Amino acid sequence: MPKSLRPWRAASATPQPDPVRIARLERELGIGDGEPFTDGRRCLMAGWGDALDSVDVVADEYGRISLTSETGSYGLGAVTPGQGGYRIQVDMGFRAIGPNLAAHSGLYFGRASANPYQFGAPGTMGGYHLAVRQSGRMRLYRHAPGAVAGIALGEGDVHTAAPKAGEPMTFEIDVTPETVEVRRLGDPPWTTGPISDDTHRGGHFGLSNGSVDNPAARPFWDYLVVTEL
Structure with a gap:
């Protein structure tokens, strides 16, 4: 498998084979015995690639990654x-x-350069960020250059089921020329709906620990796949 499509590499432990995980990734990428995207969408990015070589990223025995950087952000x-x-x-x-x-x-996401977004700090450029709270509430924000706080978009917080420790949630972020939308998969009402906003359309995106500063409770991410709409 090419380096850019590597599904995982543990930092200090040997990952255990997970047939379900492997089959899902193969299906999303259209490799191995998996089926490719059924609607013909072109895959733009999959897996963590060079992020796994960074000292700011650590992978656990399941291939899920977390951030060790002091800023709590990492550009992908x-x-x-x-x-x-x-x-x-x-x-x-x-x-x-x-x-x-x-x-x-x-x-x-939506930023014009590799300069990463950092929660609670004024940045040099604008973009969007998704905030998922430990209660299960989620909201999409737009951030402006020089501003510390984001501007909430949409009609209000989207209330989803409370997450459980160690269990993943799956999110989809759609960026079209005119709208942005975030969904948590699992229940149709768990969506912001298409929000009319075309302020930022840069291609740079990344991960953010946000306001979680306790290493024992830090977030993890898995199964990154970016496709063309």
């Missing part, structure tokens, strides 16, 4: 979508839950 690179935009699909979970259920983590 950039995607170059077609005219219809792109979709980011990723699993995310928390290693521990509570006591602060308002603590959040997530992803950032």
Whole structure:
């Protein structure tokens, strides 16, 4: 498998074979015995690639990655979508839950350069970030250059089922030329719906620990796949 499509590499332990995980990744990538995308979407990025070589990223025995960087953010690179935009699909979970259920983590995207987004710090450019709280609430935000706080988008928080420690949630982020939308898979109402906003359309995106600063409770991510819409 090419380096850019490597599904995992544990930092200090040997991963145990997981047939379900391997079959799912093969199906998403259209490799091995798996079936390719049934709707013909082109795969733009899959797996963690060079992120696994960074001292700011650590993988556990299941291939799930977490961030060790002091800033709590890590840029994954950039995607170059077609005219219809792109979709980011990723699993995310928390290693521990509570006591602060308002603590959040997530992803950032739409930025024009590799300069990463950092929660609670003024940045030099704008973009979007998804905040998923340990209570299960999620919200999409737009952040502006020089601003510390984001601007909440959509009609309000989306209330989803409370996450459980160590169990992943699957999210989809759709970016079209005119709209952005976030869904947590598992129940149709768990969506922001398409939000009319075309402020930022850069291709750079990445991961954010957000407000979770306890290493024992830090988030993990898995199954990154970016496709063309």
